[in-house]
Amino acid sequence: MITTNIETVPGRTILEHYGIVQGSTIRAKHVGRDIAAGLKNLVGGELRGYTELLQEARDEAFSRMVDQAQEMGANAVVNVRFATSSVTSGASEILCYGTAVLVE
Amino acid sequence: MYYALQILIPLGLLMLGWGVGTxxxxxxxxxxxxxxxxxxxxxxxxxxQLWNPDLPIAESxxxxxxxxxxxxxFKRFLAALRTLFGGEIHSYSSLLDRGRREAILRMREQFPHADVxxxxxxxxxxxxxxxxRAMGTIEVLAYGTGVRYAQALRPPAVPDPAAD
Known part of the structure; x- marks a missing residue:
């Protein structure tokens, strides 16, 4: 599965458009990570626990989108976008969407 | 004693934040x-768009x-003070700068052989x-489309002003 965030797949011709595909996941952080982050907050810098959490969430949303595209018979997703929104405090929704296409 | 602690602990945290944070x-x-x-x-x-779209492409x-x-x-404290008077919060500019540059680097490291x-x-x-409650913590995501040409030629990245 080829994925790009531009309208085309460079060097390939798009044969067919299948429409929008999307994947999303809503994740909450857990207390242990909160405590570690609270300590790290004193001195600043990267909060690795949160980075990993959001990375996993994005991987999940992305693979759900790719699964949907595969079911449609597509072999590429173009114009992929990411969006994040907070649902309640401590939880956020990660959304990934794009257009499923068939390329040569 | 109790009041002294009430002042000393935040002061200690400020010093710790300033020293170790820097x-x-x-x-x-x-x-x-x-x-x-x-x-x-x-x-x-x-x-x-690619600058030379006619070249064959190996991967994108x-x-x-x-x-x-x-x-x-310490910087969080400075920012809290700044919100009383308004104006630019300099202590947070390095936070956003670090976040964006780190995110770009991680993105590049995912495709080290990309040409653009x-x-x-x-x-x-x-x-x-x-x-x-906001706590001066941000997440930065950077994403893009990496392209690698089929031939190993590397077109000049930016026009060289000295060449004119």
Missing amino acids: LLERAHYRRIHRREDQHHHVPVTTER RLVRGQVVVSVDY ILNLRFETSTISAGGG
């Missing part, structure tokens, strides 16, 4: 500079980098503590 930030900037030098030859652009794929960074206690990365996008979101 050291950590310097170390992070050193790492950023070193890695930026390594990836310097791959242009990252917000353009959506989505690349992405993300990081969650936080400011230290097109359509760079940023997404920045705030991470709040319990109760929705």
